[in-house]
Amino acid sequence: MTRLNLAILISGRGSNMEALLQAAENPDFPAKPVLVLSNRPDAKGLETAAAAGIPARAIDHTLYGKDREAFERALDAALTEAGTEIIALAGFMRVLTPWFVTRWAGRMINIHPSLLPKYKGLHTHQRAIEAGDAEAGCTVHWVSPGVDEGEIIAQAAVPILPGDTPDTLAARILPEEHRLYPQALARACHKIRETSPHA
Ligand code: GRF
Numbered sequence: 001m002t003r004l005n006l007a008i009l010i011s012g013r014g015s016n017m018e019a020l021l022q023a024a025e026n027p028d029f030p031a032k033p034v035l036v037l038s039n040r041p042d043a044k045g046l047e048t049a050a051a052a053g054i055p056a057r058a059i060d061h062t063l064y065g066k067d068r069e070a071f072e073r074a075l076d077a078a079l080t081e082a083g084t085e086i087i088a089l090a091g092f093m094r095v096l097t098p099w100f101v102t103r104w105a106g107r108m109i110n111i112h113p114s115l116l117p118k119y120k121g122l123h124t125h126q127r128a129i130e131a132g133d134a135e136a137g138c139t140v141h142w143v144s145p146g147v148d149e150g151e152i153i154a155q156a157a158v159p160i161l162p163g164d165t166p167d168t169l170a171a172r173i174l175p176e177e178h179r180l181y182p183q184a185l186a187r188a189c190h191k192i193r194e195t196s197p198h199a
Contacts, residue, residue, distance in 0.1 A: 001028075001030065003029070003030055003031055003032040003189075004030060004031045004032070004085040004086045004189050004192060004193075005031075005032060005034040005082065005083045005084050005085045005086070006020070006024065006031035006032060006033045006034060006084070006085070006086050006087075006088060006185070007033075007034060007035040007036070007037060007079050007082060007084040007086075007087050007088075008020055008021075008033065008035070008036045008037070008049075008087075008088045008089075008090050009036075009037050009038070009039075009075075009087060009088070009089050009090065009092040010036060010037070010038045010043055010045040010046075010090050010091055010092055011038060011039055011040050011043055011091055011092050011093040011094070012040065012043050012044065012045065012091055012093070013043075013044050013045060013091065014036075014043060014044060014045015014046070014048050014049070014090065014091065015045075015091075015174065015177075015178065016090035016091060016111055016177055016178060016181050017036060017045050017048070017049065017088075017090045017091075018045070018048055018052075018178075019177070019178035019179075019181055019182055020033070020088055020090065020181060020182055020185060021033055021048075021049065021052050021054060022182075023182030023185070023186075024182075029182070029186065030186050030189035030190065030193075031086060031185055031186070031189050033049075033054045034054075034055065034082045034083060034084065035054070035055050035056075035057075035078065035079065035082040035084065036049035036054050036055070036056040036057075037056075037057060037058070037059060037075060037078060037079070038056075038057075038058045038059075039058070039059060039060065039061040039071070039092070039093070039094050040058065040060070040061075041058040041060050043058065045090075045091075046058060055082070057078065059071065059074050059075055059078060061094055068094075068097050069097055069099055069100075071094075072096065072097060072099065072100040075100070076100065076103065079104075085107065085192070086107050086108070086109070086185075086188065086189060086192060087104055087107060087108040087109070087143075088108075088109055088110075088111075088181070088185055089108065089109065089110040089111070089143065090111060090181070091111075092110075095147055096143070098145045101143055101144065101145050102145070104143070105144075106142070106192065106195070107192065108142070108143040109140055109141065109142055109143060109153060109184065109185065109188050110140070110141055110143050110148070110150070111138060111139070111140050111177055111180070111181050111184075112124070112138065112139050112140075112141065112148050113125065113136075113137075113138050113170065113173055113177065114127075114128065114136065114137070114138070114139065115135070115136060115137045115138075115139060115155055115157060116139040116141060116148055116149075116152060116155075117149075118133075120147055120148035120149065121147065121148065123166070124136075125166040125167075125169040125170050125173070126166040128160060128169070129160060129164055129165075129166065129169060133160055134159065134160060135157045135158060135159050135160055136157070136158060136160050136169055136173060137155055137156050137157035137158055137173060137176060138155065138156055138173050138176055138177045138180060139152055139154070139155045140152075140153045140154050140155075140180060140181055140184035140185075140188075141153055142188070153184045153187055153188055154180055154183060154184040154187065155180070156176040156177075156179065156180045157176075158172045158173055158176055
């Protein structure tokens with residue numbers, strides 16, 4: 001089986017990226033990492049990726065000022081040059097324009113730390129606690145033009161416990177993210193294979 005060329009977009013710590021890289025060490029995993037890109041040159045995940053032998057580079061969004069599309073054209077050029085066939089957003093903190101999302105439609109997935117459709121956007125853990133929810137979790141979904149709105153691929157839930165803070169809840173969800181994301185990425189690869197078998 002040929003594996004889909006995977007690019008991972010990050011902005012910081014990169015623990016989800018690391019989970020994907022580890023899963024992809026198995027030669028039977030349906031994606032092969034070809035590139036890690038960060039919009040922040042100081043992202044810790046860039047060092048982790050480079051240490052794992054994956055080409056890793058930054059495209060600093062601040063150099064493009066308010067011109068989001070110019071930044072995204074630079075991203076797109078790097079992705080295309082690497083032969084990217086599927087993109088996994090992993091803690092990538094830039095909202096993408098409809099131009100970029102449309103260009104990679106059906107080939108880009110994201111992990112979000114809430115049980116979507118609840119709590120799109122930021123501060124998900126705090127909002128779940130404040131709402132008095134019994135559980136919280138994470139979602140992997142296809143990326144569509146509306147932020148955190150694309151079709152859901154997989155979810156995992158954890159309980160919210162008395163006394164939870166956003167930090168304790170995030171720490172309970174994070175291992176679930178690391179478990180869920182590789183599984184969901186594999187599912188996404190199979191879907192791409194089904195719909196474009198020669199890709
Ligand atoms: C994760 O909680 C992810 O769900 C969210 O941002 C965080 C990134 O963490 N989108 P990491 O960089 O993968 O460690």
